[in-house]
Amino acid sequence: MTGTDPLLRVAGLHAAYRSVKVLHGLDLEVRRGEVVVLLGANGAGKTTTLRALCGMVDTQGSVLLDGVELVGRSTEWIVRQGIAHVPQGRGIFGVLTVEENMRAGAWGRRDAKGVDADIERWYGVFPRLAERRRQRAGGMSGGEQQMLAVARALMARPKLLLLDEPSLGLAQIVTRGLFRQLEEINRDEGMSMLIVEQNAELALSFAHRGYVIESGHIVLGGQAADIRADEGMRRAYLGY
Amino acid sequence: MSPHIGNVSYLLSLLTTGLTSGALYAFVALAIVLVYKTTTHINLAQGEMAALGAFIVLALTRYGVNVWLALVISMALSFGLGAGIERGLIRPLERRGIFPVVLATLALFLVINAVMAIIWGTQPVPAPAPLPNGLDAKIDILAGPPPFFLTYRALGTYVILLAVLAGLWLLLERTKLGLGYRAVAANREAAQVLGIPVGRMQMLGWGIAAALGTVAAVLVAETVNTLDFNVMGSILIFGLAAATLGGFDSVPGAAVGGLVLGMIVTFVPGLFTVIEGDLGLIIALAVVLVVLLVRPQGFFGTKPLERV
Known part of the structure; x- marks a missing residue:
């Protein structure tokens, strides 16, 4: 609430x-x-x-x-x-993998274990991203890229x-x-x-x-x- | 046609010569690409900064410093100079558009060139030689004629290129710093909203480029045996061509582009004796043009050039 x-x-x-x-x-x-x-x-x-x-x-x-x-x-x-910002047009790093995008979202964090745990947590929420974790993000559909943009922003907690x-x-x-x-x-x-x-x-x-x-x-x-x-x-x- | 065209020993000699020149172009192309990726600028002073680095190596060796140690010190100084130029000169100008930046790198070219001429004179001086360079510093492979041998200098150049590529791969693909650098290269604004320090990544690119340039200039000078204030003049053109060939934003592309260009420049005059050495450059540039007509983004580039 x-x-x-x-x-x-x-x-x-x-x-x-x-x-x-x-x-x-x-x-x-x-x-x-x-x-x-x-x-x-x-x-x-x-x-x-x-x-x-x-x-x-x-x-x-x-x-x-x-x-x-x-x-x-x-x-x-x-x-x-x-403050985390999902920009207009998503701002995906197309040549980076899905997982690299997620890690880039956690740039300011120092807790490596927490970052790993959060990646798995958001993969749980967005299973499509888990399937594509090793693929280049630019190859995904618009909807998948938007999920990635949200998940990546959430990585900053x-x-x-x-x-x-x-x-x-x-x-x-x-x-x-x-x-x-x-x-x-x-x-x-x-x-x-x-x-x-x-x-x-x-x-x-x-x-x-x-x-x-x-x-x-x-x-x-x-x-x-x-x-x-x-x-x-x-x-x-x-x-x- | 060259009379040696069917001679294995001769062809192998052309191959090693081409690989050696290609490796030197590759170093310069790598430096250009590392700056371009995060800033979309081309540093026209890349070659002069490199030559300055080679003169610093020379100056240090004159004080009795070991040439390898001198190279490492000069690379560190070059890194600082490159990063400092990005922060202090390029970034403030960037807000005003692309042309002030282009002019600034051109001005840097002229200033550094003049400074080198003032300090070290305009006459060629013996080059610092980190690699074994004597007449006997070679491995004989085929008796010939013409004989085919591998010089330690050529071998050393290949090894250094491979080590540099491995180091860059480790840094860019396997460290958090490298992830930040690649994120900025992929999408500057998106990287900024994730809190990635865009400016520091651009400084990093400039710094590494300058350090690599110093390696390139030392190897170029050793190849021609002398160092002078114009040592990198023509090499910069080849480096730009190699970077274009490989795709301006690709690190492996820069290496491949350099090696391919080295092959073209060596084999075309080597096989067709009617073509003099200077025509080789024109033919190399013609090949680059043809490649770009077919593939505007180069071998490995992700997008066509927009701002040059």
């Missing part, structure tokens, strides 16, 4: 690519154990929000993870604090998992299967997640809460069920 204390608290976040400002004072929160979905049109700033949390764009404002300020820190440092358009380029049935697995990981491991997703209906059916972002601002936030139920909101912001 989700707690009430915030794991991630973002306040007044500004972000820019060189001189182009994309986020203009964004506020949002992810509580411990919660799945939060970030919705919005193309170009609204969803991907930039995730990149800003990881220190991959120039940012101002405040991002507190477990009370630790992340703004102004390097990506390397932020990852060590417990993060406190918060960021997912950027996990359904991108996947068939409907594959996407549904993936979201079911994400739901299980949230339920069984208590993994907190912040998800950017085009497929609003699907994402809202799985998330606890949602935010809608427009032109770099949060324009509304609430319980996922309430957003789904409110027809006006759906028409205005979600286009379905």
Whole structure:
């Protein structure tokens, strides 16, 4: 179940690519154990929000993870604090094997035994990856690559998992299967997640809460069920 | 046609000559590839940095340091210089685009070349010789004519190339550092979001490349018996051609590309006497062009070249 204390608290976040400002004072929160979905049109700033949390764009404002300020820190440092990011397009290392990809995900860890144990643990959750552990990751299907991207991110034992358009380029049935697995990981491991997703209906059916972002601002936030139920909101912001 | 074309001893001699030149091209190609993989830059000063490393070996031996120890010290210094140039010069420029980086490596080429000429002069000097180099330092195999023999210098060059390849394989495929390097090479941004220190992996590539270049320059100088400030000038062209042939982002490709190029450059003028030595280079480059027309990514490359 989700707690009430915030794991991630973002306040007044500004972000820019060189001189182009994309986020203009964004506020949002992810509580411990919660799945939060970030919705919005193309170009609204969803991907930039995730990149800003990881220190991959120039940012101002405040991002507190477990009370630790992340703004102004390097990506390397932020990852060590417990944020894992599954980037848009998955970012698989195609010429590396599946298992090498998993080990790369555990880069910041020093507990070799724990890493080995976690690899087996995620192979248990994603048996397709276990079958292909010695194969080059680039040869796998889009759905398998997305599973690998999630498993690889989890190898860092993060406190918060960021997912950027996990359904991108996947068939409907594959996407549904993936979201079911994400739901299980949230339920069984208590993994907190912040998800950017085009497929609003699907994402809202799985998330606890949602935010809608427009032109770099949060324009509304609430319980996922309430957003789904409110027809006006759906028409205005979600286009379905 | 060469009159010796059916002579086994002559053909074997061409083979060993080709392998020796090929090994030297392979060292330079390896250095270029190790930089390219994580940065997608081509260091035009790779050859001059290598020549500087060879001069440092020479300077150390003049102080009485054992030539092998001098080589190891110079490799370590070259590693530091390479890594330092990446960190201090290339990385700050990289934000501004590809051309400032290309110009910076060109400037480095000119500066290092001039510095060597100022310090050590423009006249060729006897090369430091880590490998046995006398007239008798050979194993006779066929009496000939022409006689076929293997020099210890050629054998030493092959052994060093194999040792370097084995070392690189161990480092890249069997260590955590190597995993990080390959991850950055495969997808820089994805590696960054996993917390892999991208910049340090790029420094590593530059450092190893510079150290390898020093080995290459010392062996090149020993092959021609003298060292001068332009010793690596033409070798860099061959190294670039070899790297292109092998696939710019492939370590085994660089080695194979170097050896194949060495064979072409040796056998074409060796078999067809109408073709003078200098034409050999043109023919070698023509072969590279043909290979690239058929296979734009080279023998082992994973993707076609985009930013050169």
